[in-house]
Amino acid sequence: MDLLNALVTFLNFVFIPASAYGAQLALGALGVTLIYGILRFSNFAHGDTMAFGTAMVILLTWGLQALGITLGPLPTALLALPPAIALTAALALLTDRWVYRHYRRIKAAPIVVVMASVGVMFVMNGLTRIVIGVGEINFADGARFVVTVPQFREMTGLTEGLSLRTTQAITLVIAALSVWALFVFLNRTRAGKAMRAYADNEDLALLSGIDPDRVVRLTWIIAIALAVMAGTLYGLDKTFKAFNYFQILLPIFAAAIVGGLGNPVGAIAGGFLIAFSEVALTYPWKKVAEYLGFEPSGLLQMLGTEYKLAISFVILIVVLLVRPTGLFRGKAY
Amino acid sequence: MNRFLIATAVLALTAGGALAEEIKLGISLGFTGPLESMAPPMANAAELAMKEVTDSGKLLDGSTVTAVRADNTCADAAASVAAVERLVTSERVNGIVGGMCSGETIASLERVGVPNGMVMIAPSATSPALSTIEDKGFFFRTSPSDARQGEVMADIITDRGLKSVAVSYTNNDYGKGLADSFVSAFEAKGGSITMNAAHDDGKADYSAEVAALAAAGGEALVVAGYVDQGGSGIVRGALDSGAFDTFVFTDGMVTQALVDKFGTELEHSFGQNPSAEGEGRDAFIALAREAGFEGSDAFAAESYDAAALIMLAMQAAGSSDPRVYKDKVMDVANAPGEMINPGELARGLELLAAGQDIDYVGASAVELVGGGESAGTYREVDYKGGVLNVVATR
Numbered sequence: 199m200d201l202l203n204a205l206v207t208f209l210n211f212v213f214i215p216a217s218a219y220g221a222q223l224a225l226g227a228l229g230v231t232l233i234y235g236i237l238r239f240s241n242f243a244h245g246d247t248m249a250f251g252t253a254m255v256i257l258l259t260w261g262l263q264a265l266g267i268t269l270g271p272l273p274t275a276l277l278a279l280p281p282a283i284a285l286t287a288a289l290a291l292l293t294d295r296w297v298y299r300h301y302r303r304i305k306a307a308p309i310v311v312v313m314a315s316v317g318v319m320f321v322m323n324g325l326t327r328i329v330i331g332v333g334e335i336n337f338a339d340g341a342r343f344v345v346t347v348p349q350f351r352e353m354t355g356l357t358e359g360l361s362l363r364t365t366q367a368i369t370l371v372i373a374a375l376s377v378w379a380l381f382v383f384l385n386r387t388r389a390g391k392a393m394r395a396y397a398d399n400e401d402l403a404l405l406s407g408i409d410p411d412r413v414v415r416l417t418w419i420i421a422i423a424l425a426v427m428a429g430t431l432y433g434l435d436k437t438f439k440a441f442n443y444f445q446i447l448l449p450i451f452a453a454a455i456v457g458g459l460g461n462p463v464g465a466i467a468g469g470f471l472i473a474f475s476e477v478a479l480t481y482p483w484k485k486v487a488e489y490l491g492f493e494p495s496g497l498l499q500m501l502g503t504e505y506k507l508a509i510s511f512v513i514l515i516v517v518l519l520v521r522p523t524g525l526f527r528g529k530a531y
Numbered sequence: 532m533n534r535f536l537i538a539t540a541v542l543a544l545t546a547g548g549a550l551a552e553e554i555k556l557g558i559s560l561g562f563t564g565p566l567e568s569m570a571p572p573m574a575n576a577a578e579l580a581m582k583e584v585t586d587s588g589k590l591l592d593g594s595t596v597t598a599v600r601a602d603n604t605c606a607d608a609a610a611s612v613a614a615v616e617r618l619v620t621s622e623r624v625n626g627i628v629g630g631m632c633s634g635e636t637i638a639s640l641e642r643v644g645v646p647n648g649m650v651m652i653a654p655s656a657t658s659p660a661l662s663t664i665e666d667k668g669f670f671f672r673t674s675p676s677d678a679r680q681g682e683v684m685a686d687i688i689t690d691r692g693l694k695s696v697a698v699s700y701t702n703n704d705y706g707k708g709l710a711d712s713f714v715s716a717f718e719a720k721g722g723s724i725t726m727n728a729a730h731d732d733g734k735a736d737y738s739a740e741v742a743a744l745a746a747a748g749g750e751a752l753v754v755a756g757y758v759d760q761g762g763s764g765i766v767r768g769a770l771d772s773g774a775f776d777t778f779v780f781t782d783g784m785v786t787q788a789l790v791d792k793f794g795t796e797l798e799h800s801f802g803q804n805p806s807a808e809g810e811g812r813d814a815f816i817a818l819a820r821e822a823g824f825e826g827s828d829a830f831a832a833e834s835y836d837a838a839a840l841i842m843l844a845m846q847a848a849g850s851s852d853p854r855v856y857k858d859k860v861m862d863v864a865n866a867p868g869e870m871i872n873p874g875e876l877a878r879g880l881e882l883l884a885a886g887q888d889i890d891y892v893g894a895s896a897v898e899l900v901g902g903g904e905s906a907g908t909y910r911e912v913d914y915k916g917g918v919l920n921v922v923a924t925r
Binding site for chain 2: 212361441473
């Protein structure tokens with residue numbers, strides 16, 4: 199019984215929150231890593247693109263709700279996702295035409311393109327605020343919980359409770375589905391193989407007749423789809439606030455770099471690694487230890503929660519020192 | 532054209548003996564940033580007092596008072612210094628209602644207010660550090676120091692029979708000062724603190740903080756933070772994971788926005804914010820309603836009083852120069868003299884013009900003590916039935 203209580207405490211406070219957060223980071227990092235791998239630059243505008251996409255989702259959600267269309271227990275936002283992805287992808291393709299294409303043509307150094315993306319970031323930043331404002335918006339509807347703490351206690355008779363929010367469950371399911379779809383696409387389809395070929399060796403890919411413009415377009419569309427999903431899931435799970443999407447850029451990049459930039463498997467692993475270390479290293483294990491029969495004198499907390507952000511950086515630095523290409527051998531341009 | 536200008540100037544000089552002025556007062560609040568939902572009613576309240584005085588035509592022989600708003604962002608000290616600098620040097624204001632948050636108030640006071648000899652009356656900066664700051668008599672506040680709020684909160688919690696609590700505070704001057712004063716007051720009363728940890732505002736995720744607080748345990752969670760920021764993130768996480776169902780809120784959290792966000796989930800929670808009861812407060816709320824805003828919002832009353840004190844002190848000193856009227860602020864705020872409530876500013880101005888003393892009570896029962904800060908009346912609130920109820924005044 200005590201063993202179960204320890205397990206439930208661990209699940210409720212460490213495993214479930216860290217998994218949901220990790221999945222959101224992983225989706226974001228996948229987008230960053232795809233753009234890095236294929237378009238060969240670190241896209242600083244990614245966080246604010248997530249914010250813009252989520253703003254589109256919110257506007258469409260409000261529209262659907264006004265028409266009386268909902269998804270029952272699921273958030274209506276899921277229904278608004280595909281059209282919002284289309285809108286945001288259209289904007290990204292326009293940005294590519296107006297900004298990035300020029301730098302590709304003149305074969306600008308990667309750092310120049312990165313700086314251009316910082317400019318795009320500021321524009322996106324302002325655009326999002328003009329469209330939807332700076333305030334906090336809660337757009338999750340439907341059932342809030344799959345299981346609440348009191349329900350769980352009643353069901354199991356344990357002293358410890360466990361809660362699973364609908365948004366956490368949806369986050370994990372959607373993240374798993376989209377990762378699976380992405381890998382099938384990259385490994386099994388002609389277009390996916392063309393993208394990988396282009397990423398591996400641009401000149402060779404061009405020689406074998408791969409249309410570079412098509413690859414670029416596809417990359418943007420896929421990266422935007424991932425970004426909008428990540429942003430929406432994050433906004434559903436917490437609340438939407440334009441500023442927070444700028445903040446989340448840091449852990450997303452940390453995840454992508456730790457996993458190995460340009461490597462999709464690495465991005466996913468990196469996302470979960472960052473999320474789990476943030477939560478697990480700052481979690482006081484006292485309660486769990488007590489259920490396991492120990493009698494700790496302190497809280498058994500390795501680091502104060504103030505150091506949460508520092509953890510991502512320490513992992514980042516250690517990885518860069520010991521294995522600069524990242525855990526899963528990304529590439530460096 | 533030139534001749535015409537000179538003629539008008541001569542006419543103007545000879546016409547008004549004592550010269551009515553166009554006085555400008557600055558309002559330095561965080562219109563954007565972590566307290567952006569609190570700023571509008573505060574600014575409205577300060578402008579309400581200015582309008583009342585202007586309409587009466589009794590300040591310094593019919594001077595008019597206009598407001599100049601400046602966004603100090605609350606969180607960014609550099610932005611606040613720039614905003615106050617603009618008020619002082621380019622807008623040439625005669626006094627400032629502000630700052631709003633403790634950190635930026637300290638910065639703008641030390642770097643702009645004191646060097647330029649500008650009177651600043653802060654309605655909501657509550658850090659204990661401001662009690663002892665070297666202000667050369669230019670700084671006052673109509674809110675009490677958090678050292679007092681910490682004691683009141685410890686009293687409320689003890690009276691409700693809670694023995695152990697965890698504390699989560701926002702990582703800045705306000706949060707740290709308040710948390711420390713509460714912890715020492717609560718421990719002195721025999722309570723125990725299971726954990727006293729900071730949370731950073733504007734973070735992506737608060738699972739780690741909530742997990743740590745949950746593991747430390749306690750009968751309630753004290754949230755010393757901001758409702759538009761991490762404070763609400765912590766509450767959301769704690770409610771969802773079932774870590775706590777009783778919260779104790781400080782003045783940065785006790786707002787309508789909190790009720791809008793959480794509603795009935797706060798059934799067992801309570802809190803306190805500085806706010807007086809009584810005739811003055813009721814009069815102010817009625818005035819505010821007429822002017823089209825909610826007077827019971829946090830720090831609205833204190834903002835009205837800050838603006839009123841500046842103008843009354845000007846009248847008492849017979850000058851709109853901050854270097855002169857600063858010495859009169861304490862006189863008009865405290866006894867002896869006739870009590871002045873909101874809506875009676877004209878009466879106060881008349882009495883002062885006649886050379887009599889007044890005791891400005893205002894909307895928040897102003898009584899300035901020590902280095903010019905409010906003695907501190909707090910109202911205790913709870914959230915039974917999903918609405919904000921005032922239970923008692925302390």
